[in-house]
Amino acid sequence: MAAAAVLRRHLTRNSATTSHLSPLLARTRGVSDSTDPITVETSVPFKSHIVDPPSRQTTTSSHELLTFFRDMSLMRRSEIAADSLYKAKLIRGFCHLYDGQEAVAVGMEAAITRADAIITAYRDHCAYLARGGDLVAAFAELMGRRDGCSRGKGGSMHFYKRDANFFGGHGIVGAQVPLGCGIAFAQRYRKEGTVTFDLYGDGAANQGQLFEALNMAALWKLPVILVCENNHYGMGTAEWKASKSPAYFKRGDYVPGLKVDGMDVLAVKQACKFAKEHALANGPIILEMDTYRYHGHSMSDPGSTYRTRDEIAGIRQERDPIERVRKLILAHDFATAQELKDMEKELRKQVDAAIAKAKESPMPDPSELFTNVYVNDCGLESFGVDRKVVRTVLP
Amino acid sequence: MLGAARRQLGSGPMLGQVLQRLRPAAATNAARGYSAAAKEMTVRDALNSALDEEMSADPSVFLMGEEVGEYQGAYKITKGLLDKYGPDRVLDTPITEAGFTGIGVGAAYQGLRPVVEFMTFNFSMQAIDHIINSAAKSNYMSAGQISVPIVFRGPNGAAAGVGAQHSQCYAAWYAHVPGLKVLTPYSAEDARGLLKAAIRDPDPVIFLENELLYGESFPVSAEVLDSSFCLPIGKAKIEREGKDVTITAFSKMVGYALQAAEILSKEGISAEVINLRSIRPLDRAAINASVRKTNRLVTVEEGFPQHGVGAEICMSVVEECFEYLDAPVERIAGADVPMPYAANIERMAVPQVDDIVRAAKRACYRAVPMAATA
Numbered sequence: 040m041a042a043a044a045v046l047r048r049h050l051t052r053n054s055a056t057t058s059h060l061s062p063l064l065a066r067t068r069g070v071s072d073s074t075d076p077i078t079v080e081t082s083v084p085f086k087s088h089i090v091d092p093p094s095r096q097t098t099t100s101s102h103e104l105l106t107f108f109r110d111m112s113l114m115r116r117s118e119i120a121a122d123s124l125y126k127a128k129l130i131r132g133f134c135h136l137y138d139g140q141e142a143v144a145v146g147m148e149a150a151i152t153r154a155d156a157i158i159t160a161y162r163d164h165c166a167y168l169a170r171g172g173d174l175v176a177a178f179a180e181l182m183g184r185r186d187g188c189s190r191g192k193g194g195s196m197h198f199y200k201r202d203a204n205f206f207g208g209h210g211i212v213g214a215q216v217p218l219g220c221g222i223a224f225a226q227r228y229r230k231e232g233t234v235t236f237d238l239y240g241d242g243a244a245n246q247g248q249l250f251e252a253l254n255m256a257a258l259w260k261l262p263v264i265l266v267c268e269n270n271h272y273g274m275g276t277a278e279w280k281a282s283k284s285p286a287y288f289k290r291g292d293y294v295p296g297l298k299v300d301g302m303d304v305l306a307v308k309q310a311c312k313f314a315k316e317h318a319l320a321n322g323p324i325i326l327e328m329d330t331y332r333y334h335g336h337s338m339s340d341p342g343s344t345y346r347t348r349d350e351i352a353g354i355r356q357e358r359d360p361i362e363r364v365r366k367l368i369l370a371h372d373f374a375t376a377q378e379l380k381d382m383e384k385e386l387r388k389q390v391d392a393a394i395a396k397a398k399e400s401p402m403p404d405p406s407e408l409f410t411n412v413y414v415n416d417c418g419l420e421s422f423g424v425d426r427k428v429v430r431t432v433l434p
Numbered sequence: 435m436l437g438a439a440r441r442q443l444g445s446g447p448m449l450g451q452v453l454q455r456l457r458p459a460a461a462t463n464a465a466r467g468y469s470a471a472a473k474e475m476t477v478r479d480a481l482n483s484a485l486d487e488e489m490s491a492d493p494s495v496f497l498m499g500e501e502v503g504e505y506q507g508a509y510k511i512t513k514g515l516l517d518k519y520g521p522d523r524v525l526d527t528p529i530t531e532a533g534f535t536g537i538g539v540g541a542a543y544q545g546l547r548p549v550v551e552f553m554t555f556n557f558s559m560q561a562i563d564h565i566i567n568s569a570a571k572s573n574y575m576s577a578g579q580i581s582v583p584i585v586f587r588g589p590n591g592a593a594a595g596v597g598a599q600h601s602q603c604y605a606a607w608y609a610h611v612p613g614l615k616v617l618t619p620y621s622a623e624d625a626r627g628l629l630k631a632a633i634r635d636p637d638p639v640i641f642l643e644n645e646l647l648y649g650e651s652f653p654v655s656a657e658v659l660d661s662s663f664c665l666p667i668g669k670a671k672i673e674r675e676g677k678d679v680t681i682t683a684f685s686k687m688v689g690y691a692l693q694a695a696e697i698l699s700k701e702g703i704s705a706e707v708i709n710l711r712s713i714r715p716l717d718r719a720a721i722n723a724s725v726r727k728t729n730r731l732v733t734v735e736e737g738f739p740q741h742g743v744g745a746e747i748c749m750s751v752v753e754e755c756f757e758y759l760d761a762p763v764e765r766i767a768g769a770d771v772p773m774p775y776a777a778n779i780e781r782m783a784v785p786q787v788d789d790i791v792r793a794a795k796r797a798c799y800r801a802v803p804m805a806a807t808a
Contacts, residue, residue, distance in 0.1 A: 193575040207580065208575075251532055
């Protein structure tokens with residue numbers, strides 16, 4: 040049961056149910072969940088490459104802003120909790136955290152449907168949640184448990200949600216870019232009228248296979264949107280040290296591009312909406328999301344040997360995506376500061392409850408070592424380390 | 435039934451030519467162990483007809499690769515298919531293996547059934563990350579959510595005089611990886627049956643053809659010509675029964691092994707020739723059953739010897755039926771050098787029929803003259 044979904048049910052049009060959220064709320068006028076449209080300008084104008092950019096005026100509503108606040112806060116809380124779990128050695132191996140970048144995942148989701156596809160690299164926990172992924176399944180997967188979204192067989196870098204067209208979760212830098220173009224190929228082949236959002240980082244932006252795939256995407260007019268989540272550091276290497284041209288939205292050359300403030304969820308939503316329409320009509324387009332990760336590249340990277348703490352603190356102060364939305368909500372009086380704080384407290388409880396539930400999930404059964412090697416297993420043999428001791432016929 | 439086969443043959447542009455290609459049964463037909471069949475088919479036509487029929491039967495099957503469309507295929511395997519199915523289903527790609535292999539795998543994620551051609555498998559190395567990490571492992575990592583019903587096909591191994599970068603055999607490399615299936619057809623029947631099986635299989639399949647076999651003709655029965663014909667994956671074929679020594683081989687080496695068996699039979703050694711057909715999964719049961727019968731084994735492959743297919747077969751036999759071996763397992767493989775160009779040393783770098791004969795005799799403890807220098 041996704042904590043976000045539970046919360047969403049509380050914040051319905053029926054204000055009576057909002058009082059379930061917190062006893063404090065019952066005494067207030069209730070958080071405004073109106074869907075009446077309001078217009079908000081993006082933080083900065085869009086920069087564009089061989090295309091006319093969309094307008095800076097975005098349409099949103101109280102309901103949507105609160106959804107954004109809640110979803111991003113849930114993601115933020117989850118990633119911070121994952122940090123603690125990793126330090127407690129409950130999560131092993133690699134763990135790449137997304138806190139700071141939430142606006143990209145949330146804004147994108149708001150612009151598209153679940154019939155559209157998303158594929159990303161290994162910083163994938165929040166993409167999974169944004170696609171409707173289950174919070175318990177996410178933590179269980181991180182801890183390698185049976186109830187994980189990949190039944191404990193994938194780990195942090197290999198989250199998938201096929202029924203929501205979320206295709207993972209890929210560990211090889213840049214590999215997901217041609218894969219995403221392939222998904223778009225299938226969408227066009229079947230005339231589905233859907234698109235694929237193909238996410239990669241500034242580090243992956245120089246991969247040759249990206250340009251190979253982009254060339255074919257342009258030749259065949261595939262409905263793919265390449266989204267460069269530019270958090271300015273490819274592991275420990277600053278963008279200006281890795282890329283002769285860090286203007287990633289222009290790197291498509293003959294493919295149009297847009298540069299977007301990735302910390303502004305409304306700008307992200309606007310750009311993704313624009314990009315989807317463009318891709319369906321004209322083929323590929325690149326979106327460069329100017330974003331930032333607070334954590335290091337992964338849990339084994341403190342994140343401070345190649346950038347200053349002042350820089351990190353500065354971004355948190357000036358551009359934090361959740362704070363931006365909080366200010367908007369308060370400015371429009373859609374909720375009080377206390378109500379938002381209570382929401383965050385509630386989310387924290389949801390996350391803690393999900394972790395507790397995930398911890399109860401057992402490790403996979405040893406027989407799982409041999410499942411899913413093939414779809415069509417039947418009768419095929421497989422072997423354990425000592426084949427005189429462990430050999431099996433695949434299920 | 436034959437009428438149905440004829441109607442099938444009539445449907446494609448290539449297949450009509452098959453009916454004209456009748457040959458008197460050669461001595462080699464007996465050696466191959468086929469029952470009398472009037473029709474013959476080249477491996478090229480077998481592959482083409484298999485692709486045609488599978489594309490006709492399933493609209494989600496499509497082809498991609500360099501020169502597969504307008505050029506009619508670098509080796510004419512895909513001849514006529516662009517005209518028949520159009521550019522949406524037969525895609526000419528730029529020379530960008532990493533890119534188009536990734537696109538093919540992504541299309542398979544989304545449920546299409548791509549058949550990706552590598553002009554030769556040497557070029558698959560440019561795309562090998564997608565074959566292994568994006569295709570082979572996905573079903574496992576996703577606990578069954580993301581399956582990859584893709585076929586990677588193309589010529590593998592040595593051709594003639596093409597030099598070191600165009601001659602490597604990849605059977606051992608790809609068969610190493612759980613999650614892949616690796617098939618190695620020899621005859622036209624193999625080509626048709628295994629390619630159809632590969633396309634219908636929901637898992638990623640590496641389909642290793644051989645350029646020098648494309649033009650070779652083999653007899654095909656009516657059953658083979660039927661559009662529903664399919665061979666099981668993971669089952670070897672006993673091409674020639676024998677009782678003194680087992681010879682395993684795949685792809686072009688099957689032909690050489692059969693020739694060697696013919697020579698050996700004149701010297702009183704009855705060799706059983708196994709056409710592996712499938713390197714992963716390997717038909718260990720068939721190999722071991724044969725060794726239990728003959729007690730001697732020669733493995734033959736074209737590729738580099740170290741960590742090759744023969745090494746795996748030998749270990750399998752040691753594990754399963756060591757007590758049945760009356761002689762050490764013999765291994766014939768390509769020379770442990772990059773493929774040279776000059777014809778004389780190229781000949782030394784690839785197994786020849788006499789090499790197989792010599793190894794079989796060694797396994798039978800027969801006197802063998804020193805190997806002549808080229």
